[in-house]
Amino acid sequence: MASVLVVEDDQFVRSALIRHLTEASHTVRSVGTALEALREVAHIGFDVVILDLGLPDLDGAEALKMLRGVTDVPVIIATARDDEAEIVRLLNDGADDYLTKPFSVEHLSARMSAVLRRARGAVAGGEAPSGVVRVGGLTVDPLRRRAALDGVALDLTRREFDLLAFLAGRPGVVVARRELLAEVWQQSYGDDQTIDVHLSWLRRKLGETAASPRYLHTLRGVGVKLEPPR
Ligand code: CA
Numbered sequence: 195m196a197s198v199l200v201v202e203d204d205q206f207v208r209s210a211l212i213r214h215l216t217e218a219s220h221t222v223r224s225v226g227t228a229l230e231a232l233r234e235v236a237h238i239g240f241d242v243v244i245l246d247l248g249l250p251d252l253d254g255a256e257a258l259k260m261l262r263g264v265t266d267v268p269v270i271i272a273t274a275r276d277d278e279a280e281i282v283r284l285l286n287d288g289a290d291d292y293l294t295k296p297f298s299v300e301h302l303s304a305r306m307s308a309v310l311r312r313a314r315g316a317v318a319g320g321e322a323p324s325g326v327v328r329v330g331g332l333t334v335d336p337l338r339r340r341a342a343l344d345g346v347a348l349d350l351t352r353r354e355f356d357l358l359a360f361l362a363g364r365p366g367v368v369v370a371r372r373e374l375l376a377e378v379w380q381q382s383y384g385d386d387q388t389i390d391v392h393l394s395w396l397r398r399k400l401g402e403t404a405a406s407p408r409y410l411h412t413l414r415g416v417g418v419k420l421e422p423p424r
Contacts, residue, residue, distance in 0.1 A: 196241035196310055200224040201231040201257075202272070203250050207295070211244065214299045226250070228257035235265045242309055244302075245289075247273040247280075255284060262288040268309040272297070278415040285370040285417065292368070308366030308421075327362045330422030332400075332409060334362045343400060353378070354396045361410070361420035370417040393418060 198215055202208040203226040215222045223238070225231050228249045235243065243261065247254030254271065261269060271284050271292040281292050290309045293302060327334045331344040336359050341348045350358065356378045361369060375384045393410060402408040408423040 195219050195221070196306065197221045197239070198223075198306075199231065199234055199238075199240045199243045199267075201226075201228065201243060201249065202246040203227065203248070204246070207246070211302075214302070218299075218303060228252035228260065231257065232260055232264065235261060235267060240267050241313070242268045242270060242306055244270050244272055247271060247275065247284075255280075255287060258284060258287055258289055268313045270302075270305055270309060281416055282370050282372070285368065286372055290367065304366065308364075312364050312367055327359070329362050329365045329420060330409065332362060332420075332422075334359050336363075348399055350396070350399060353392055354399065357392055358396055358420075361418065364420075366419060366421045368413055368417045368419045374418070389418075 198220050200208060200211050200215070200222060202211060202224065208224055208226070212222050212224055223234060223240075225234055226249075228251050231243070231245070234240075245254065245257060245261070247257075249257060252260070254273070258269060258271070261267075268290040269288070271281070271289045272295060273281070273292060274295040276294050284292065290312070291305050293305060325336070327336070333340075333342045335341070339355055341350055341355060341358055348358075357374070360374070360378050371386055371389055374389055375381045379388065393412065394404065397403060397407070397410055400409055402410065404412060409420050410418060411421065412418050
């Protein structure tokens with residue numbers, strides 16, 4: 195159960211979202227412009243904001259920047275544009291996740307839970323160095339630098355471990371390649387191939403392939419996410 199702000203100017207999409215979220219026992223408020231959204235978040239503490247990119251008053255990227263200026267509430271971008279470059283840019287600019295319209299209620303719920311889990315984990319110190327992270331059958335212990343899959347220890351290189359620990363700390367969240375480079379490789383610029391190579395090594399150790407992923411899912415041109423197998 196979460197308190198949700200829906201920022202959407204399309205009456206039809208808006209009512210559908212409100213209905214579905216309310217049915218899922220979330221508390222929902224909704225506005226149709228970016229400026230109203232700013233006013234709302236300045237006064238009410240929401241758990242998550244669902245932000246439509248095509249708003250009548252402000253460009254989505256601008257709206258996100260202004261929201262980020264006043265709050266660090268998790269923001270899920272809802273976009274009709276299947277524009278990878280823009281999605282990557284928005285993820286780098288502080289969006290927590292995105293959905294491409296039309297999306298299903300199940301899809302939205304999954305994204306929301308992941309984002310909320312991450313936010314609550316961060317507040318509760320779930321990403322503290324001593325915190326052991328569990329995702330499905332995967333266990334990652336950042337302090338002891340140990341990882342196991344289904345109870346069997348994984349033999350990982352330093353970089354593979356860092357990559358796995360970073361992704362496991364944000365299950366279900368798509369991490370942009372640039373963010374991986376910055377956080378795992380501590381580089382502001384680098385070759386995508388570096389990431390791909392390490393991902394493929396890590397995949398092999400997790401006993402999966404890119405063609406039939408279990409934990410590691412690559413979204414071409416966007417990034418990668420780790421989530422429990424379905
Ligand atoms: Ca719109």
